[in-house]
Amino acid sequence: MNKLIELKNLTKNFEDQQVLRGINLDIYENEFLTLLGPSGCGKTTTLRIIAGFEEPSDGQVLFNGIEISKVPPYKREVNTVFQKYALFPHMNVFENIAFGLNIKKMDKNVIRQKVERMLKLVGLEGFGSRDVTLLSGGQQQRVAIARALVNEPKVLLLDEPLGALDAKMRKDMQRELKKIQQEVGITFIYVTHDQEEALSMSDTVVVMNDGEIQQIGSPTDIYNEPENRFVASFIGESNIIDGIMIKDYLVEFDGFQFECVDKGFEDNEAIEVVLRPEDLDIVEPDRAKITGTVRSVTFKGVHYEILVETSARTYMIHTTDFAPVGREVGLLFGPEDIHVMCRMGGY
Amino acid sequence: MKRLRRFLSRFYMALCFIFFYLPILVTVIYSFNSSKSLTNFTGFSLRWYEDLLSNSEIMSAVYVSVTVALLSTVISTVLGTMTALGLSKSRKFLREYLLNVNNIPILNPDIVSAISLMLLFSSIGMPKGYWTMLLAHISFCTPFVITSVYPKVRSLDPNLANAAMDLGATPFQALTKVILPMIRPGVFAGALLAFTMSFDDFVISYFVSGNGVKNISIIVYNMTKRINPTINALSTIVIVVIVVILLCVNVIPVIRKKKKNTENSYSKHRKRTYIGAAAACLIIVCLVAGIWAAGKGGKKTLYVYNAGEYIDPDLLTQFEDEYDCTVIYDTFESNEMMYTKLSSGERYDVLVPSDYMIERLIREEYLQPIQWDRITNKDGLMSEVMDKSYDPGNVYSVPYFWGTVGILYDTTQVSSEDISQGWDVLMNPKYKGNLYMYDSERDSFMVALKALGYSMNTHNEEEIQKAYDWLIAQRDTMNPVYAGDDVIDNMISGNKALAIVYSGDASYIMSENENMDYYTPGQGTNLWYDAMVITKDCQETELAHQFIDFMLRDDVALANTEYVGYTSVVASAYEAMQETTYAGIGAYVPDIHGANNEIFVYQDTEIKQLFAELWTKVKAQ
Numbered sequence: 016m017n018k019l020i021e022l023k024n025l026t027k028n029f030e031d032q033q034v035l036r037g038i039n040l041d042i043y044e045n046e047f048l049t050l051l052g053p054s055g056c057g058k059t060t061t062l063r064i065i066a067g068f069e070e071p072s073d074g075q076v077l078f079n080g081i082e083i084s085k086v087p088p089y090k091r092e093v094n095t096v097f098q099k100y101a102l103f104p105h106m107n108v109f110e111n112i113a114f115g116l117n118i119k120k121m122d123k124n125v126i127r128q129k130v131e132r133m134l135k136l137v138g139l140e141g142f143g144s145r146d147v148t149l150l151s152g153g154q155q156q157r158v159a160i161a162r163a164l165v166n167e168p169k170v171l172l173l174d175e176p177l178g179a180l181d182a183k184m185r186k187d188m189q190r191e192l193k194k195i196q197q198e199v200g201i202t203f204i205y206v207t208h209d210q211e212e213a214l215s216m217s218d219t220v221v222v223m224n225d226g227e228i229q230q231i232g233s234p235t236d237i238y239n240e241p242e243n244r245f246v247a248s249f250i251g252e253s254n255i256i257d258g259i260m261i262k263d264y265l266v267e268f269d270g271f272q273f274e275c276v277d278k279g280f281e282d283n284e285a286i287e288v289v290l291r292p293e294d295l296d297i298v299e300p301d302r303a304k305i306t307g308t309v310r311s312v313t314f315k316g317v318h319y320e321i322l323v324e325t326s327a328r329t330y331m332i333h334t335t336d337f338a339p340v341g342r343e344v345g346l347l348f349g350p351e352d353i354h355v356m357c358r359m360g361g362y
Numbered sequence: 363m364k365r366l367r368r369f370l371s372r373f374y375m376a377l378c379f380i381f382f383y384l385p386i387l388v389t390v391i392y393s394f395n396s397s398k399s400l401t402n403f404t405g406f407s408l409r410w411y412e413d414l415l416s417n418s419e420i421m422s423a424v425y426v427s428v429t430v431a432l433l434s435t436v437i438s439t440v441l442g443t444m445t446a447l448g449l450s451k452s453r454k455f456l457r458e459y460l461l462n463v464n465n466i467p468i469l470n471p472d473i474v475s476a477i478s479l480m481l482l483f484s485s486i487g488m489p490k491g492y493w494t495m496l497l498a499h500i501s502f503c504t505p506f507v508i509t510s511v512y513p514k515v516r517s518l519d520p521n522l523a524n525a526a527m528d529l530g531a532t533p534f535q536a537l538t539k540v541i542l543p544m545i546r547p548g549v550f551a552g553a554l555l556a557f558t559m560s561f562d563d564f565v566i567s568y569f570v571s572g573n574g575v576k577n578i579s580i581i582v583y584n585m586t587k588r589i590n591p592t593i594n595a596l597s598t599i600v601i602v603v604i605v606v607i608l609l610c611v612n613v614i615p616v617i618r619k620k621k622k623n624t625e626n627s628y629s630k631h632r633k634r635t636y637i638g639a640a641a642a643c644l645i646i647v648c649l650v651a652g653i654w655a656a657g658k659g660g661k662k663t664l665y666v667y668n669a670g671e672y673i674d675p676d677l678l679t680q681f682e683d684e685y686d687c688t689v690i691y692d693t694f695e696s697n698e699m700m701y702t703k704l705s706s707g708e709r710y711d712v713l714v715p716s717d718y719m720i721e722r723l724i725r726e727e728y729l730q731p732i733q734w735d736r737i738t739n740k741d742g743l744m745s746e747v748m749d750k751s752y753d754p755g756n757v758y759s760v761p762y763f764w765g766t767v768g769i770l771y772d773t774t775q776v777s778s779e780d781i782s783q784g785w786d787v788l789m790n791p792k793y794k795g796n797l798y799m800y801d802s803e804r805d806s807f808m809v810a811l812k813a814l815g816y817s818m819n820t821h822n823e824e825e826i827q828k829a830y831d832w833l834i835a836q837r838d839t840m841n842p843v844y845a846g847d848d849v850i851d852n853m854i855s856g857n858k859a860l861a862i863v864y865s866g867d868a869s870y871i872m873s874e875n876e877n878m879d880y881y882t883p884g885q886g887t888n889l890w891y892d893a894m895v896i897t898k899d900c901q902e903t904e905l906a907h908q909f910i911d912f913m914l915r916d917d918v919a920l921a922n923t924e925y926v927g928y929t930s931v932v933a934s935a936y937e938a939m940q941e942t943t944y945a946g947i948g949a950y951v952p953d954i955h956g957a958n959n960e961i962f963v964y965q966d967t968e969i970k971q972l973f974a975e976l977w978t979k980v981k982a983q
Contacts (some may be wrong), residue, residue, distance in 0.1 A: 032695035068524050088527045095528045101521035107545045114539075166529060 016043040016318055017164075018080075019169065019202055020065065025074035027060055027226075034060050038074070041169075042204065047196050049205045051213040052223035053249070058206045062172050062277025065204065066095050072124045078169075093170040094163035098178060099156045102147045108158055109143035115166040128205075132219040133161040136195065153184045160195065170202045177212065189216055209251050214238060222246050240289045243356055254290040255329050257358065259283055269327040271304045277355040292333040294352035297321065305330075311340050372529035386601060393594035398874075401402035403854070410595040417676060420581055420596060426492065427577040430823040431561040434499035437953035439553040441500070442507025446548075447541065449508075450515045461512070464937075467505045475502060476569035483570060484707045490572030498570040499560045506559060507552035514548030515541075554611070572708055573665065574690035578872055584670035584693045599650040654956070662687040664905045667703075668714040669694060669892070672763075674925035681912050687905055704728060704897070711900040714762050717891045718962040725964070729758045730898045736907040746954055747931045750891055751961050758891035760910050761931035763923075765865035766803055766952045766959070768882040770872075781793055784883030785813035787860065794840050801844040803977035804962070805888070806833060809862060811887045812958065823972075830976045837980055839928045844981060853878060864890075866928030873927075880949035885957025 020042040027035040029171050035057045042048055050058035063069040064076060067088030076084040083091060094115075104110050112133055116126045134140050137157035143149075147158060156176060163171055173192075177185045196203045207213055213220050214234040222229040222237060222245075230242045241247035243256055248337030263278035268288050280286060300306045307325035321332045323344060330346060338344055396407035414420055467475060476794075476925075479498045483490055518541070526536035542549070550831055564579035571580070572967075576599070582593050665677075670693040678689050691711070693699040697719040706711060715723065718944050723729050734740060737760065747761040771781055775796075780787050788797060788809065807820040810829035820826065836842065845852070845861075853861050854874045863871065868880040894908045895914065912918055919932035924943055929950055930936045944950040953959070965973070 066524075066528060068527075087533055088524070089530045091530075097521045097525055099519055101519050101525035103522065103525075103540055103544075114526070114531075118530045118535060118539075121738075138642070162529065250382070 016045060019044050019046075019078070021075070021077040021080075021232040022061070022065075023075040023077065023334060025061070025064065025071045025076070025119070027057070027064065027069065030108075030148050034226050035064075038226075038228060040221060040228065040231070041204060042103060044202055046218050047193070047205065047216060047291055048204045048221065048223050049207060049213040049217040050218045050223055051207060051249075052229075053135075053208055055225075057226040058208075058223050059174055062095075062204060062206050065170070066093055067091050068174050071287040074179045083234060085298055092168055092218045094166050094168040095172040096156075096159045096163050097175065098157040098174045098176070102155055102158055102162070104148050106147070107143065108139065108145045108147055108150070111147055111158055112162045112165050114162065129165050131303065133165045136164070136198065137161045145265075150242075152180050153188060156180065156188060160192075164195070164199060168201065170204060171196075173177075173203060173205045175207055176205075177207075177209075185212070192216065214250070220250065224249070232309070241356060243288060243289055244358075252292055252331060254292065254295075254328075256288045256290065257326065258286055258288045258355075260286045260355060263303060266353060269305055269325065271273070273304075273353060274350040275355060276351050277353070280355065280357075285358050286355050287341055289354040290330070290348060291354075292320070292331045293318070294345040294348055295330065295332040295334070297323070297332060297334055297336055297338050298345045298347045300345040303347045305346045307342065307346070309340050309342050309344060312338070312340055368795055384527075389594050390598045390601065392591060393598040395591060395594075398591060410591045412597045413592045417592065417675075418679075419576075420592065422858045422867045423576045423578050424596075425580040426495070426940060427561055427579075428573055430492070430496050430499055430577060431557050433496055434503050435557040435559045438500045438503035438507050438556045439549060442504045442543070442552055442556075443468070443511050443542075445504070446508050446511040446515050447537075448516075449512060450712070454592055461508075464505045464508050467502060468509065472563075472565040476566040479566060480569040480706055490570060490708060491575040492571075494776050495567055495571040495575060495845075498566050499563065500661070501773055502563070503556035503559055504564060506555045507549075510552035511545060511548040512556060514545040518544060533556060534949075540983075550611075569703075571702070572692060574692055579703050583695070618982075619730065629961045633732075633779070650891070653749055662902055662905055663690055664688070664902050664909055665690045665709055666909065667692045667694060667700060667710040667712070667713045672714065672926055672928075674922050677913075677922060679917055680918075685905065685908055687902075689909075709899065709901070710897055711906045713895050713897060714892055715895065717893070718964045720759050720893060720895060721752040721964040723895065724753060724758050728898055729895050730900065731757050732760055732910070733903075733907060736772075736904075737911050737914065739916075741909050742914055742916060742919070742932045742934060744931055744933045744936060748893060751963070752891070753893070759895045761891055761893045762913065763866065763926070763928035764889075764891045764931055765929050766887050767800075767808065767864055767881050768868065768887055768953075770861045770863045770878055770880050770949075772859045772869050772877050773879050774877050781879075781881050782960065784881075784885045785809055787981065788813070788842070788862075789836055789840065791839065795857050796858050797840065797842050798843040798845045798858055799836075800849070801846050801981075804975045805862060806977065806980070807973055808888050808962075812887060813859070813911065814881065815885065818886075818888060818960050819965075821969055826976070827927060830980070833976075864928075865949045865952055866926065868928035869929075869944055869947050872947045872949055873944065880947075882953040882959075884929065884956060884958070886956055886960060887953075889952065889954065889956075889959040889961050891961070942980075 018027075018041050019072040022038050022042075024041040025038040026033065038057070038061060038158055046186050049063060052058045060069060064084070067083075067086060071084050073080055074084075079093070095241070103114065106114070109130055111131045113126050114322055116129060130143070131140075131238045134142060137160055139154065139157050139161070140152070147155060151156065152265045159176070176192075177188050180188060189212060191205070205213075205216065214321060219231065220234055221231050224245050230237060230246045232240075237246065238250055241250060241253075247253045247255055256268045258266050260277075260280040260283065261267050262282045263270060263280075264275055264297055266275045266277070266286070266288060303324055307323040307330070310322045310324045310329065315333070318333045318335050319337060321338060323332060323346060325346075332346070391403065393410055394406050394408070395403050396405040396409065434566065449460055452460075479494075479501070480490075483494045488494055522540055522544070523533075523536045525652065526540040526973070527533065531539060562579060563577075564583060567577050568580055568583070568965060571577070576584075578596065578879065582596070585593055664687055666689055668691070672693070673691075678691055681687075682689055694703065697715050700713065700715060701719065701722070704713070713723075721731075744889050745762060747764050748756055752761045760932065769781065769785075771787075776787070776793070780792070781791060787793070788799075799809075805831055807826075810832040811818045811820060811825065814824070814825070814828055814832060816825045816829070843858070849861050849863060850867050850871060853871045856875060857878060863880075865880065865882075868878075872878045894910045896903065896910075914932055916932060916934045917932050919935040920938055923930035923935050923939055929952055939950060
């Protein structure tokens with residue numbers, strides 16, 4: 016795959032506030048890349064810099080190797096799907112989708128064909144003469160996607176496009192977006208704060224916080240091998256425990272030593288351990304090193320969320336097994352369930 | 363019950379509509395009246411419309427009103443829309459600060475804006491006229507456009523412009539293809555507001571225009587002295603125009619919407635281009651015409667400033683033709699207003715103020731001496747009007763009209779015995795609620811002081827206090843109506859038995875209603891003179907003298923006194939009128955023999971303020 020966009024040491028200041036602190040990122044052709052992070056982390060600003068709505072305070076934006084950070088948005092080969100769609104209310108569906116082509120003064124028949132094709136792609140055949148303000152949220156969303164894609168951009172930017180939809184509709188649209196991306200075969204850069212959305216659609220996930228990139232990786236990497244406490248706690252729920260790496264493949268926490276699959280740390284280095292709640296099993300106390308008392312049980316549908324209080328801390332466990340409040344239990348996990356990461360301050 | 367409620371709501375609606383539209387209906391009906399009266403409909407006629415079309419002064423005012431309104435609407439709409447768009451993108455502090463500042467001109471009383479603008483134009487030495495009026499209108503229309511466009515802009519999704527640019531539109535295309543179509547209702551509303559504000563503005567226009575440039579409001583205001591049904595004709599035309607515009611504004615979108623379904627977008631686009639082109643042409647025509655109107659000719663120009671309805675306008679044209687010059691003729695409502703404009707540095711060559719004001723202007727050195735050897739018709743002047751106290755030896759002034767103030771009475775209601783009581787008849791309980799006083803502190807205190815046997819120029823506070831008591835007593839026992847120039851029309855219709863009027867107005871009323879007669883009480887009254895003077899800064903001294911000389915010519919003086927109705931200062935005209943038009947109308951001949959008659963002397967500020975305060979109290983209840 017070829018590099019399409021390179022962000023080099025990008026910073027952005029709004030007045031006296033620094034919202035981007037040196038972003039370095041390579042984006043490839045055909046990639047579905049997601050910028051994931053809590054609100055205010057700089058993900059939307061990064062997207063707007065790629066789109067051309069903001070100019071970086073410092074750093075470079077390369078598109079096919081050419082610096083474009085001073086090129087106005089209407090000269091870039093990218094198109095955007097906005098958070099609240101930003102459809103033009105005074106135009107019907109057809110006119111909205113045809114807007115970009117009309118600006119380019121294309122032949123009327125060509126425009127008609129292209130728009131029809133797009134309407135078909137997003138499943139809105141026959142909606143051309145509808146008033147956009149009378150469409151449902153999902154339909155407006157499809158119009159917004161069609162309006163952007165009809166211009167055949169090299170990159171499609173999507174700024175939290177599903178944020179305004181209900182849960183069911185969001186699931187459907189996730190699938191649909193992935194399908195569309197595969198069909199048109201272009202790069203999608205997707206901004207969201209929803210980790211589930213990010214994990215289920217992306218080829219690459221970029222986790223951001225406080226204007227910095229925390230981790231770049233595939234969804235499984237991000238989930239299974241979080242590089243730090245922030246990523247671990249932001250992606251899914253975790254038990255994060257201070258510990259010491261005795262030596263390669265041996266870690267100590269909560270007063271016990273455990274075998275693990277991690278290596279490459281210094282001997283006796285202070286580290287943090289991530290234990291995913293679904294990786295913990297509740298067993299009889301005599302079968303496990305760590306034991307404690309069940310403090311609460313919440314039914315979550317597929318599983319129970321059980322809080323177990325041990326002498327050192329409270330663990331969160333997701334399990335299909337039931338244990339009543341007050342019972343003494345043991346917590347069991349294997350070496351591959353222990354994820355060791357560098358200890359860092361601040362989180 | 364339900365039926366009653368429905369009836370009541372309909373009744374209420376009807377009442378509202380009557381309240382709103384009856385005055386307009388009356389105006390429209392009386393514009394077709396064949397006589398001058400505003401109370402008797404004597405038959406259908408189009409004479410007032412003919413008068414209107416042949417009156418070049420009114421037609422040029424219509425031109426000024428329409429072009430100023432169109433230009434200021436277009437310019438302020440563009441400015442205001444740009445500002446609103448800019449504000450929506452600026453920082454919160456700046457935005458709120460500017461929006462608050464923007465409210466000041468809206469909330470400011472017109473008179474304050476008017477005076478400020480007048481002072482501004484004076485201080486930068488900009489000659490007042492078409493352009494100052496246009497600038498002033500733009501300045502007071504723009505805030506209204508901003509307030510009506512801004513909420514629309516704020517309600518837009520802030521990403522709309524970005525979305526357009528994202529799709530390849532340049533910022534200008536994003537503005538014209540996306541932003542403007544969406545805020546169009548706000549822009550239209552702002553433009554409509556601006557147009558109406560500009561079209562019917564009086565106060566600001568009055569103060570910032572000059573050099574003979576007048577809009578409809580100024581003309582109408584100046585014409586109200588003598589009720590002139592031409593105004594009704596003008597008003598009717600304006601109403602028709604407004605109704606047509608409103609119909610267009612409301613009906614066109616409906617038609618367009620219907621058509622939209624049948625037409626394809628291509629021809630619609632083209633049509634919009636045509637409308638734009640047409641609008642642009644209109645603006646250019648207005649501009650060119652405005653420039654033409656502003657800089658007419660290279661002839662000598664004389665600036666004359668006179669009271670409203672105080673000259674036969676044909677005489678101005680005649681003078682222009684005879685002397686190959688342009689007369690810029692302006693009118694004022696009161697001597698005080700004239701003084702304000704003069705002291706603000708406005709250029710005038712010839713003024714026609716009253717006696718006491720001439721005294722003041724001489725004292726404050728606003729005038730230059732008359733070169734009497736240039737006034738060839740000076741021998742025609744009556745000796746009775748010369749060498750009066752306000753300008754001994756007539757060094758600075760040449761008389762124009764003169765007269766007295768007296769009581770106009772209905773001979774069918776007031777006996778000669780009663781009227782011979784003089785001013786005291788105004789206290790006669792027989793006429794309670796049946797008389798008009800003149801709504802002017804000067805004239806009312808003159809009446810009271812004379813009734814008490816004092817001088818009307820007294821400075822004695824005790825006497826003034828007694829006069830005040832007299833006025834209060836008269837107010838409480840007699841229920842008089844304090845009227846302005848509407849008294850003329852009301853007395854022609856014989857609405858009340860007694861009225862205090864100026865002799866010239868009395869002559870006119872008596873010529874229209876033979877039951878009326880005029881009496882100047884032996885206790886004395888105000889003998890007044892209006893005279894022509896030349897300002898110190900006059901730039902056409904020769905032409906100014908020629909104008910004054912022209913006004914004294916026998917035929918001109920006769921035409922003028924016939925038209926205006928006031929008493930001529932030229933002996934031949936004075937005598938001719940008594941034999942013809944005003945034969946037997948005593949009011950035309952001022953009573954110059956009354957031993958107690960006086961001429962007003964210029965009052966210093968202190969005493970003037972005292973009179974003003976007391977008069978306010980008289981009118982307070």
